[in-house]
Amino acid sequence: MSIEDEKIVMPGDKIGIIEQYLPGDGTFDDNGDIKSAVLGNVKINQKKKVISVVSDAKPALLKVGDIVYGQITDIKPQRANVKIDCMKDNGRPLALPYMGAIHISQAKKDYLEKLSDAFRIGDIVQAKVVKITGDNVDLGTVDEDCGVLKAMCTRCRDYMHTTQKENELQCNTCNKKERRKVSKNYVND
Numbered sequence: 001m002s003i004e005d006e007k008i009v010m011p012g013d014k015i016g017i018i019e020q021y022l023p024g025d026g027t028f029d030d031n032g033d034i035k036s037a038v039l040g041n042v043k044i045n046q047k048k049k050v051i052s053v054v055s056d057a058k059p060a061l062l063k064v065g066d067i068v069y070g071q072i073t074d075i076k077p078q079r080a081n082v083k084i085d086c087m088k089d090n091g092r093p094l095a096l097p098y099m100g101a102i103h104i105s106q107a108k109k110d111y112l113e114k115l116s117d118a119f120r121i122g123d124i125v126q127a128k129v130v131k132i133t134g135d136n137v138d139l140g141t142v143d144e145d146c147g148v149l150k151a152m153c154t155r156c157r158d159y160m161h162t163t164q165k166e167n168e169l170q171c172n173t174c175n176k177k178e179r180r181k182v183s184k185n186y187v188n189d
């Protein structure tokens with residue numbers, strides 16, 4: 001039996017036998033038959049005699065340098081916690097419900113006395129992945145396109161707009177001014 005490279009297979013489909021190939025990622029050995037464990041494309045490495053199945057629908061894994069969107073869930077003295085929603089340039093869902101954190105030193109270029117001058121709970125942010133340790137993702141918002149994209153007034157919960165002043169937002173309703181690390185992509189509406 002031989003199977004074509006790139007052929008789309010379903011979980012449980014027989015794609016080879018162990019006399020022919022070593023079972024690779026996305027496959028399992030079923031009494032000498034190599035079967036697919038996932039829905040995906042067959043990949044055959046003829047040199048190493050390994051057959052694998054690669055799922056294109058596989059969720060995206062974050063890596064250092066990726067730009068993500070998320071929401072601030074908590075502000076601690078040293079770090080702001082972020083629920084990471086998605087990657088900026090990749091529509092695929094993320095592999096894990098990643099939690100990120102922005103350390104106070106990674107929030108903006110110049111010295112920041114307190115993190116609440118950069119973020120508040122509920123803010124939508126754009127951030128860059130600076131370090132990954134297991135499921136923990138360290139984020140940074142130093143770049144000018146990173147920072148708060150959308151924020152609500154802490155007094156009346158209406159949305160805020162940018163002002164003439166850098167890193168300042170003003171409430172659309174009650175005119176309260178608040179400080180944030182504002183992204184140059186902030187959404188005014």
Ligand SMILES: [Zn+2]
Pocket residue numbers: 153154155156157158171172173174175176
């Ligand atoms: Zn307000």
